[in-house]
Amino acid sequence: MKIAALLTDFTDADGYPAIMKGVMLGLVPEVQIIDLSHSVPHQDVLHAALLLGRSAPFYPAGTVFVCVVDPGVGTHRRGIIARLGNQYFVGPDNGLMTVVYRKTLAKKEPFRVFNLENPAFMLKPVSSTFHGRDIFAPAGAHLLNGTPLEDFGAEVTNPVLLDLPEPVKTETGWVGEILHIDAFGNLGSSIRAEHLANNAKITIILCGQTVSGLLNTFGEGRQGDLTAIIDSDGYLAVCVVNGSARKKLNANVGDSVLVSVSSDGSAS
Amino acid sequence: MKIAALLTDFTDADGYPAIMKGVMLGLVPEVQIIDLSHSVPHQDVLHAALLLGRSAPFYPAGTVFVCVVDPGVGTHRRGIIARLGNQYFVGPDNGLMTVVYRKTLAKKEPFRVFNLENPAFMLKPVSSTFHGRDIFAPAGAHLLNGTPLEDFGAEVTNPVLLDLPEPVKTETGWVGEILHIDAFGNLGSSIRAEHLANNAKITIILCGQTVSGLLNTFGEGRQGDLTAIIDSDGYLAVCVVNGSARKKLNANVGDSVLVSVSSDGSAS
């Protein structure tokens, strides 16, 4: 089975993702096309990179991800096509693949990145505003049809990578920030489970509020309470059980998150 | 053909439904996955139960519905996997399947419900916040691959069922309520066609407004008029032709709907 997964900031309002699908189906009639999301905030490359990093590991080997969040369309930014581990990624060279790329490096899995420059694999003429249709969708389709990566262009050794906000160690714990707020209003921070000592008591300060302790599950919290949890992607998250922490704290991506860790069990 | 249909309140903003699809495609590469909806209002189990009850009958025998509207994730609520009639349903045991379950009973079709407790059919580790990914999607996939229902866990004889608001008979007709408001602003009530005598003249009072008579089709109404109709799911609905009854009446789910029936043709 050939699987393509699409990630864009196009919304479905204008048919842009559907046009990309039409192009791909014309080249690979048997492809199954899945939407990762088309609701990325416009031009928000970091949001898309995090979403891709969270989703791709659950897809089969060989999946081709076609990702178009592209504030630089029509400039000299490159398009790239990459093998990262056992999956494939196509899109503008603007950092969209940063999280997947870093995970691949960390796991010492194979990776190769190529420049999308061979016009044989583009629609003609190439528009200046819709490379998703004219370059990225056809590249993904040709890849699914067996075109070797090397045929798309020269190897790229310096793909653009985003600076992912990393938490900073302090005397008593960590300073991080809110990385992602999901549709439920859960606040995902840049601090990961591995930063927090096992079974440690922690105190979190964000948006002027203090949250004490880490729940193992929402079931331990009371409806409406502000709670902290390790989320399903391994990040420390601040949540309201069956409510919105975003609304309760008027929180935004980028807001600071301070964590004090006390491994002896006393609140710090 | 193996068909899975997904119903969640996740929206597509964060990639959560797509992660469930990746998990399923990894286990059943040939599955065709359809979105019922991912726009259920957060935690609104009744809304999802009605949507499922309205949609499932139009799907082929053997379809596996994976449904995750789950305010109790991380508590002790069970997960269940059920055969209802000739289709299959997977999700938290919180009443999501109530409408389908009741229809199955009413039609005296076969049904069996099992506890989702066999860790052999879960991702590892199971997170405390994303059972859609870790329990429900894999269960649906294993079912599509032929795993017998009995292998998932013990039989459940008391699945959680919602109290569906039922209309109450009055001297002159029925008292019901608004059950569902669709994206067009049509107000679906809890009163069904079978409650209304054939060819009866009816008068409806809701939100302080009176609507007289039942149209056979929108075509009989004038643009902008408040009208009543039997909707495509068999419920009495109050609508504005090419407009929004929700906006016109400032109506909400749960608002009362009073119907007076006059079988002799006189307005009552």
Add this chain to the structure above:
Amino acid sequence: MKIAALLTDFTDADGYPAIMKGVMLGLVPEVQIIDLSHSVPHQDVLHAALLLGRSAPFYPAGTVFVCVVDPGVGTHRRGIIARLGNQYFVGPDNGLMTVVYRKTLAKKEPFRVFNLENPAFMLKPVSSTFHGRDIFAPAGAHLLNGTPLEDFGAEVTNPVLLDLPEPVKTETGWVGEILHIDAFGNLGSSIRAEHLANNAKITIILCGQTVSGLLNTFGEGRQGDLTAIIDSDGYLAVCVVNGSARKKLNANVGDSVLVSVSSDGSAS
């Protein structure tokens, strides 16, 4: 591969597009169903006709488009099923297919239109409010199964066509209007590339603002600047690089767009 593409104004909130998919999968289990969009503004036939005209050319021959934006459901408007070029279109006879139909005529490709009136290819009973489910989805499915167009009903020689706003020639250029505003806030006008002399200097006035010159690509513009471009569909569009021209100009569909063309290179 059998491909169906759905276009509606249903949103995904209530499961209506999913119900249509269930109906089709029951009749054509192997069909691959793609969403063009379900976010057409309610009852906005022109919006849908433009979206369809922009998307369909990128789909393979044989694709069946099932299109339901249907302010006249339940009136005496016809349903139609059409071959336009090498693709098929099903929906209400209200002008939805206008853009595709005109392109087919312009290219002198074959076309035939038939009335959807044979009850053998409808669900029973046919509701008065959901012909997408009861008439159009089954018709598309039967067509994919090989039912000849002639079997659906009598040939239609006068399908309803929308008056597409056409730009008007002036002494110094063209007067057009805003036809489509996309989710990014780009303002697509009714003026096409072929109206503008090659390499001409143009000046555009809309919403009380003047835009000079036509960029070849967004890359030539500065972030936040109001710019004009030929969009990926061949229309003159006014945009803000990485911003929203809709917001910047408080623009609406239907607003006038004045273009002065100066083929000698001087601003006019």
